[in-house]
Amino acid sequence: xxxxxxxxxxxxxxxxxxxxxxxxxxxxxxxxxxxxxxxxxxxxxxxxxxxxxxxxxxxxxxxxxxxxxxxxxxxxxxxxxxxxxxxxxxxxxxxxxxxxxxxxxxxxxxxxxxxxxxxxxxxxxxxxxxxxxxxxxxxxxxxxxxxxxxxxxxxxxxxxxxxxxxxxxxxxxxxxxxxxxxxxxxxxxxxxxxxxxxxxxxxxxxxxxxxxxxxxxxxxxxxxxxxxxxxxxxxxxxxxxxxxxxxxxxxxxxxxxxxxxxxxxxxxxxxxxxxxxxxxxxxxxxxxxxx
Amino acid sequence: xxxxxxxxxxxxxxxxxxxxxxxxxxxxxxxxxxxxxxxxxxxxxxxxxxxxxxxxxxxxxxxxxxxxxxxxxxxxxxxxxxxxxxxxxxxxxxxxxxxxxxxxxxxxxxxxxxxxxxxxxxxxxxxxxxxxxxxxxxxxxxxxxxxxxxxxxxxxxxxxxxxxxxxxxxxxxxxxxxxxxxxxxxxxxxxxxxxxxxxxxxxxxxxxxxxxxxxxxxxxxxxxxxxxxxxxxxxxxxxxxxxxxxxxxxxxxxxxxxxxxxxxxxxxxxxxxxxxxxxxxxxxxxxxxxxxxxxxxxxxxxxxxxxxxxxxxxxxxxxxxxxxxxxxxxxxxxxxxxxxxxxxxxxxxxxx
Numbered sequence: 135x136x137x138x139x140x141x142x143x144x145x146x147x148x149x150x151x152x153x154x155x156x157x158x159x160x161x162x163x164x165x166x167x168x169x170x171x172x173x174x175x176x177x178x179x180x181x182x183x184x185x186x187x188x189x190x191x192x193x194x195x196x197x198x199x200x201x202x203x204x205x206x207x208x209x210x211x212x213x214x215x216x217x218x219x220x221x222x223x224x225x226x227x228x229x230x231x232x233x234x235x236x237x238x239x240x241x242x243x244x245x246x247x248x249x250x251x252x253x254x255x256x257x258x259x260x261x262x263x264x265x266x267x268x269x270x271x272x273x274x275x276x277x278x279x280x281x282x283x284x285x286x287x288x289x290x291x292x293x294x295x296x297x298x299x300x301x302x303x304x305x306x307x308x309x310x311x312x313x314x315x316x317x318x319x320x321x322x323x324x325x326x327x328x329x330x331x332x333x334x335x336x337x338x339x340x341x342x343x344x345x346x347x348x349x350x351x352x353x354x355x356x357x358x359x360x361x362x363x364x365x366x367x368x369x370x371x372x373x374x375x376x377x378x379x380x381x382x383x384x385x386x387x388x389x390x391x392x393x394x395x396x397x398x399x400x401x402x403x404x405x406x407x408x409x410x411x412x413x414x415x416x417x418x419x420x421x422x423x424x425x
Numbered sequence: 426x427x428x429x430x431x432x433x434x435x436x437x438x439x440x441x442x443x444x445x446x447x448x449x450x451x452x453x454x455x456x457x458x459x460x461x462x463x464x465x466x467x468x469x470x471x472x473x474x475x476x477x478x479x480x481x482x483x484x485x486x487x488x489x490x491x492x493x494x495x496x497x498x499x500x501x502x503x504x505x506x507x508x509x510x511x512x513x514x515x516x517x518x519x520x521x522x523x524x525x526x527x528x529x530x531x532x533x534x535x536x537x538x539x540x541x542x543x544x545x546x547x548x549x550x551x552x553x554x555x556x557x558x559x560x561x562x563x564x565x566x567x568x569x570x571x572x573x574x575x576x577x578x579x580x581x582x583x584x585x586x587x588x589x590x591x592x593x594x595x596x597x598x599x600x601x602x603x604x605x606x607x608x609x610x611x612x613x614x615x616x617x618x619x620x621x622x623x624x625x626x627x628x629x630x631x632x633x634x635x636x637x638x639x640x641x642x643x644x645x646x647x648x649x650x651x652x653x654x655x656x657x658x659x660x661x662x663x664x665x666x667x668x669x670x671x672x673x674x675x676x677x678x679x680x681x682x683x684x685x686x687x688x689x690x691x692x693x694x695x696x697x698x699x700x701x702x703x704x705x706x707x708x709x710x711x712x713x714x715x716x717x718x719x720x721x722x723x724x725x726x727x728x729x730x731x732x733x734x735x736x737x738x739x740x741x742x743x744x745x746x747x748x749x750x751x752x753x754x755x756x757x758x759x760x761x762x763x764x765x766x767x768x769x770x771x772x773x774x775x776x777x
Contacts, residue, residue, distance in 0.1 A: 180506075283593070374772055
């Protein structure tokens with residue numbers, strides 16, 4: 135075996151070059167700059183004397199308010215993911231197993247239809263439903279069921295409702311592919327061996343669809359914790375999340391360093407989740423090398 | 426003759442068409458390529474419309490230049506990210522609190538040179554006071570906005586906002602990001618404490634304002650007031666008066682304790698390569714005819730004393746020294762020095 139043969143560049147590798155460059159330019163470079171800004175006292179491009187500092191991170195750790203914001207962000211992400219999974223799984227299962235082509239197409243259209251409208255529009259639609267003068271409260275009041283409007287907006291519940299509506303399609307589409315690849319004969323075999331349909335589902339289908347559950351949950355959680363428009367509009371700034379705080383630091387406090395530090399924290403949370411996902415997937419599928 | 430031109434092949438036809446198309450599209454740009462460009466900031470909405478349709482083109486024609494207007498707020502982070510020697514803007518138009526922050530960072534010049542801007546001699550004192558960086562070209566009065574169809578009666582004081590009958594229909598702002606909210610916080614110090622800088626009194630007062638519906642932009646507050654989602658709120662007079670003639674059940678209240686000033690301020694960036702044009706623009710914006718046109722479009726009170734508005738506008742806007750004397754200006758330098766501390770506190774106060 136000659137060494138030249140092993141070191142010769144693969145011609146196909148050149149095709150990866152544009153995407154690698156794009157990835158480096160628009161992903162690694164901005165994140166690298168953000169990480170750098172988070173440990174500097176100012177912007178070295180426009181300021182003459184800039185030094186390294188840990189003050190932005192110290193501020194976050196030193197004030198429980200920021201830790202509360204981080205926890206609120208994670209909590210909203212977790213609840214959104216859980217609700218999206220509970221709504222999305224049965225729908226995905228139905229879509230994967232439906233025999234009629236027309237039925238499948240209709241279900242797919244129903245799932246995709248909300249994605250054809252912008253997030254802002256969909257969130258405003260929820261505002262018209264959930265506000266004090268909105269459809270829900272006005273209907274309940276006109277029916278005499280409530281005297282005062284229910285507090286449906288400016289709560290975490292309101293934000294979760296809006297986020298679930300937006301992210302359920304991501305969960306459904308991820309799950310449908312995985313569930314669709316599960317051999318139905320496995321369930322039939324379990325039932326032939328005396329398992330009830332529920333037990334067959336719990337012991338055969340559910341474990342086999344775990345990779346889809348994990349992938350969908352990862353996607354929805356990552357999108358939910360980084361959401362900005364929906365928490366701002368449905369939370370009315372009374373529910374503070376990391377993306378809102380980052381925007382506030384950039385747009386009103388002009389503190390790029392602290393905003394960058396908050397961004398890095400958000401990134402670290404997402405990375406930890408990806409690592410945990412890979413580990414879980416490895417354990418579930420028995421593919422230890424994924425770790 | 427036809428032979429001399431040769432046959433019109435498909436390739437020739439396509440080439441000629443493409444050249445003609447590109448030429449047509451590029452012609453205005455090529456023709457103006459030599460014109461100097463003044464990069465400024467400005468609001469959207471009605472302000473943006475009239476700037477684009479009338480005020481901007483008139484300036485371009487008179488000064489043989491091109492006006493490039495950025496109306497994508499926020500402006501200061503963009504200026505902050507650009508080079509000091511080649512800033513993204515030549516003239517920055519924004520509210521006073523941001524201008525102070527920009528001046529503290531050395532991103533804008535703290536004062537306008539009166540020798541280069543002759544119209545500066547005609548402005549009310551508040552427009553160039555020690556509370557202003559650059560020059561205020563207009564101001565709005567921050568007071569209370571109310572629904573007139575809810576039987577609230579005659580409201581005369583800021584303190585009525587704390588009345589329990591407005592629970593559920595009270596409106597305010599996200600203080601960390603909104604100038605009106607920040608000015609109102611200072612007003613709370615004056616109303617319930619020793620003055621604007623009495624933050625403890627202000628925080629206590631803000632606690633007692635809950636429940637309150639808060640928004641980030643005044644436009645959102647206007648919509649909430651119009652829809653009846655809020656009944657009494659902090660707002661600037663322009664936010665009410667701009668619906669004049671639409672028969673809306675809303676009105677502006679100038680509280681007896683005085684109205685807060687929401688200044689529209691122009692500053693020039695130190696690194697601008699268009700200083701002469703920048704000063705000309707500031708001077709142009711202070712011209713009585715320009716001030717009158719803009720004031721009567723967006724309901725801002727003009728800073729130039731010589732402006733004579735039509736009776737309808739004159740009756741409501743701050744157009745005399747007596748009316749202008751009601752304005753309370755905020756010490757934004759003091760506020761900005763404590764902004765982080767204030768933000769942390771008010772974020773806690775208003776969280777659900």
